[in-house]
Amino acid sequence: MTAVLPIPAAVTEALAGIGVELDSGDADRLRGYLEALRAANERFNLTAVTDPADMWVRHVQDSLTLVPFLASAEAKRVIDVGSGGGLPGLPLAIAMPDVRFTLLEATGKKAAFLEETIAALGIANARVINERAETAGQDHHQHRAHYDAVVARAVARLNTLAELTVPFVREGGSVLLIKGGQAADEVAEAKQALYRLHSQVVDLHRTATGTVVVIEKTRATPRSYPRTPGEPKRKPLA
Secondary structure (H helix, E strand, C coil), X not given: CCCCCCCCHHHHHHHHHCCCCCCHHHHHHHHHHHHHHHHHHCCCCCCCCCXXXXXXXXXXXXXXXXXXXXXXXXXXXXXXXXXXCCCCHHHHHHHCCCCEEEEECCCHHHHHHHHHHHHHHXXXXXXXXXCCHHHHCCCCCCCCCCEEEEEEECCCCHHHHHHHHHHHEEEEEEEEEEECCCHHHHHHHCHHHHHHCCEEEEEEEECCCCEEEEEXXXXXXXXXXXXXXXXXXXXXXX
């Protein structure tokens, strides 16, 4: 297996262009994370992107496009819903050591990988919760309306994903979703879902690697959301 090379100059330049500066320790940890991701991917599916150069762009650069939004929101507590192999949560935790990140992942093997990687890389500002979003989103003591911001990437279409993310953020907080070329269509499709969840899209920001959908929570989420496990995907809010 080809080794993951140090961060490419083009990625460093692209990040600098959006105000993200990495020190050598950050770059080394990010490289270590990509190496761990590739190694674990041989045992179970975590990512379809395994070319080292592509991983720097499509995993690290793409994830770190959220840094300016989190900084602008002055977020101190962030949850990554459906973290999977740790995207975008782990690169963000490495680049933003003063922010506390919770990585929410329902699949046990993936959650174990995240815990092992956090320990191996010494990422002190990240923790893992092995739970479904529908269940954690109804936990009023630890998670519901507990976070300044929610992040997610490649989890579900927006009309489903909104129900799985909005309940976690406090009123006035932000939900930051990394989407692809159909982002505008998904926003239109999710209009009623967002209304029911007392939230609204305030920005669609095109980046070099995708589109960041910025959602603001305007009022408390109705208690009935999120619904029971599996229902948001089976019956998206319409």
